[in-house]
Amino acid sequence: MVMSRSESHQRRKRERSKRLRRLAVVNFVLLLAVGALAVVYALQRGDGGSGTPDKPDAAANANGGSADAGKGAGDAPAANGEGSQDGQSGQQAGDAGGTPSAGQAQDGAGGADAANGGEGGGNAAGGDGPGSGGKPDGGSPADGAAGTAAPGSGGSGAPAEAGVGAGSGADAANLSFTGDILLAASVEKLMLKNGYGYPYAKARNYLQLSDITAANLETPVTLRGTPAPNKQYVYKASPDALPALIDSGVDLVNLANNHTLDQGEVGLLDTIGYLNKVKLPNVGAGRNDAEAFKPVIKEANGIRVAYLGLTRVVPVGSWKAGPNHPGLAESYDPSRAVAAIKKAKAEADVVVVMVHWGTELADLPNADQKRLGHAYIDAGADLVVGSHPHVLQGFESYKGKWIAYSLGNFVFSGMPDKRTADTGVLDAACGAGGACSLAFHPMRAVQSQPAPLEGEEAAALLKRLAGISVHATVDANGLIHAKE
Template sequence: MAAVFLLYGCQAADNNSASAITTQIPLLQQSVSSEHANPSPSPNEKPDPLTSPTPKPSASVPSAPHSMIQHLEPIDIIYAGDAMFDWSVKEAVTKLGPDFPFVHVKAEVEKADFAFVNLETAVTLANNKDTNQIYNFKSNPESLIGLKNAGFDMVSVANNHSMDFLQNGFLDTLDNLDNAGLLYVGGGLNVKEAYSAKSVIIKGRKVKFLAFSRFIPTVEWFAGVSKPGVAQAYDKKPVLDAIAQECKDADYVMVYIHWGIEMNNRPEQWQRDYARQMIDAGADAIVGSHVHVLQGFEFYKEKPIAYSIGNFLFPDYVSGRKADTGLLHLTIHDDRIEMSFRPYYIEKNQIVPKDEAYVNKQYKYLESISYDVTMDGPNVRMQDPKK
C-alpha cells in the first residue's frame, strides 16, 4: 500500500501562535493536592489549603521523526488523574503490596498502547518539608512498582505536591522514577528540561507528551536556568512556545495541565480560553486535573479537551464526588482523535468498578457539565451543530 499522509495531528502553529523555542533535551537523560478548596493563587501567594514488568512492545524511544505512515492503526492512550501513596494508601501498600490499589484497573491500562498518570506526591525518604504547604505528600519508592506493574508508562511531576519535600525530595523523586522505569514530564533539572516533551514512537507515529502546572505554592518551585523545578503555566508564553516547538517534528502533541479551582465541577472561562490557545499553538489534546473532582469535556477544532479527570488514587478519606474517578481514553485515528471515559470509584485505597446504575449516572452527569458534547455510553461525541 502506498504511504498515507496524516490528515490529523500536530500542525504548524499559525501566525498568531507564540514563536518557537529551540532547545531540545535528549530523551531519558533527565535525572530529573491537597483537599483544601481555594482558587489558583498567584505564585507569590501562599495557597490555602519494582518487580520487573514486561514493557509494552508498541512504545519505543524514537530515532527519527515520522511524517508519513503506512497501514495506520488506532493508538489508544490512557490518561489517569491525581495519584498519591501517602496516609492510608501508604499503609495499604505496606500491608498488601504495591499492586493492591490497581488490581481492578490493571487489565484496562495494560491493553492501552500508552498510559499516563499525574504523580501528585514526592517519592522520597527525605524529611525536610516545604513549609508553604498545608499538606505535604510523601510516598515510598516501592509505590512506583505498583504504577509500573499496572501498565503506566509516564507520569507528570507538574503539580503542587511534587516538591513538597523541597529540592532534595524532588531530585529523589526523579531518580526513583528513573529507577522504576517510568518516564516523567513537566519538571527537570532546569527550565529546558522542564518544558521539553518526552517523545515516544507508538505504532509508527511520533507522539510527544508535555505537562505544565498552573497551581504552584511558591515561585521557588519554578524550574530555572540551572535550578531544578516544575514547568509553571502562569506565564503562557513558555507553554505556547514549547507546544509550537515540539510540534515541528511530531505527529501528535499531547498536553497535560494541572489547573483550576478545587471542588468546582466546571472550568473557569480563562481555562477554556487557555485550552484553545494551546490547541491553536499546535496541541492535539488537552487533559487537566487538580480540582479533585471530575469536570466536563469539550472539542475545539475537533480536538479533545478534558478539563479535569479528578483524583485517581487518594486515601480513604475521599468520598462522593472526590472519589469519582475513571480512565480517559484518547484514541488516535488517521483523521481524528476520539475521546471516551470509563468510570471507576476510589474506595478503601483502591480504584474499583461500580455497578451499571452508577456508570450510567456518571455518563449523564458528565454530559450535563460538558460543552456541546453528548455521552454515547463511554464515548464523548461532538454534538451535531445542525441539531
C-alpha cells in the same frame, strides 16, 4: 541480557498490542467473509430464481456493515495532618492574578481563590465512598480492542467512531489517562497492609491494554528532604511503590503539580532520579526550565506522540523551574507552554498536554482553564488532559480537538465529598493526523482502589459528565461525541 522491570513491562505491552492487532485482523476477515456470504445469499434469492438480488441495497449494507464492525472504537487521617485545605498561610496558588515572583506566595493567598489549592478533609475510617467493587464483566480484554470500548465490558480497546484522521485499532496510537495518583499518606498505609499492587487490582485491565498509559503522580518519591513550610498537605512516597505502578500498566507520569516539591528541591531531584532508575518517563519537572518544558516522545503503531506536563497551581514562586534551578513547568503565563507545544508539534504526530489547573471540587472549569486549554490547542496540541480539582469535570470539543478538564482522583486518600470517589480511565485513539476519538470508562474508588462501575451507577455518572461537558456529550457506552 537481564531486562529492567520497565523494559519487561513495555515488552509485555507490545506483545499484547500485537495479539490484539492480530485478533482485530482475524475478526475483520471473518466479518468480510460473512458479508460475502450475505451477498451470495441475496443473489440466490432473486425473483423467480433469476439470480437478480431481491434487495441489492441490503446486500451492500450487509457487506459494508461487516467491515465497519471490525473498527475499534481523601480519607486523610488526622495523624497525617490532612485537614480541609492545602493552600494555607499564603501558600495558595491563586487564580485571581498573575504569576508569583520567586520566593513569594501566589496571588489569591488568604482568600480570593482559597479553594484552588486544598486537598480536602478526611475521615479516619478510610472509606472513599460507596460503589461497586466488582471487576469488569463480560469478555476477555481482547474483546474490547476489536469493537466498541464500552464501559464495564471488560475491554479497553480503541474507541469507536474515530474522526477523520483518528484511525482505530492497529492504525492508531491507543492512549489511556488517569487522574491523580497519590502513593503516600493513607494510600501508603493501605499498600503496606495489602501490597503495593493493591490500588490497581480492579482497574489493571484498563491500564494495560492501551499502547501508552499516562497518569498524574501527586507525590514526591524520596527518602529525604525537608517538608515544605506553611503547607497543610506535605507528602512523601517510598521508591518501593514504583515497581507496582509500572506493573499496573502506567507508562508515563506528569510531575507538574502542587506536591512534587513537598520535600524541597532534594525531594524533586530524588523523584526524577528514582523514576529514571526504573525507566518510567516523566514530564513537567526538571533540573532546570529546559528539562521541565521538554516533551517525552513515545511511538505507538508508527505514530509519534509527544507528552508535555504543565501546572497552573504552584504554591510558591520558587517552585518554578528556572535556567539555573530545579522546578516545575508552570503555565500562569502561557507563552513558554505555547512555544513548547509548537516545538513538540514539529517533532511528533500527536501532542498531548497534561496540565494541573482549576478550582478544587468544582464541577465546571474556570475561566483560566478554558483560556489556557484553547491556547494550547491553538498552539498545536491535539489533546489536553487536566487534573487537580479532585472531581471529574466535563469534556470540551474545540476546533476538532479535545479537552478533558479534570479526570479527578484515581488513587488518592478519601475525602468527605463523595464526588471525589468518582473516577475512571480515559481512552483516546489518535491517528497520525492528530485527530483523536475518546471513550471514558466510569469507576468509583473504595478505600483508594478504583473499580469499574456497572448498570445504573455507570449510567448515572456518564449522564452527569454529559451534562457538564461543553460542545460535547457522553453516550451510554462512554463514547464522547462533539456537538454544536
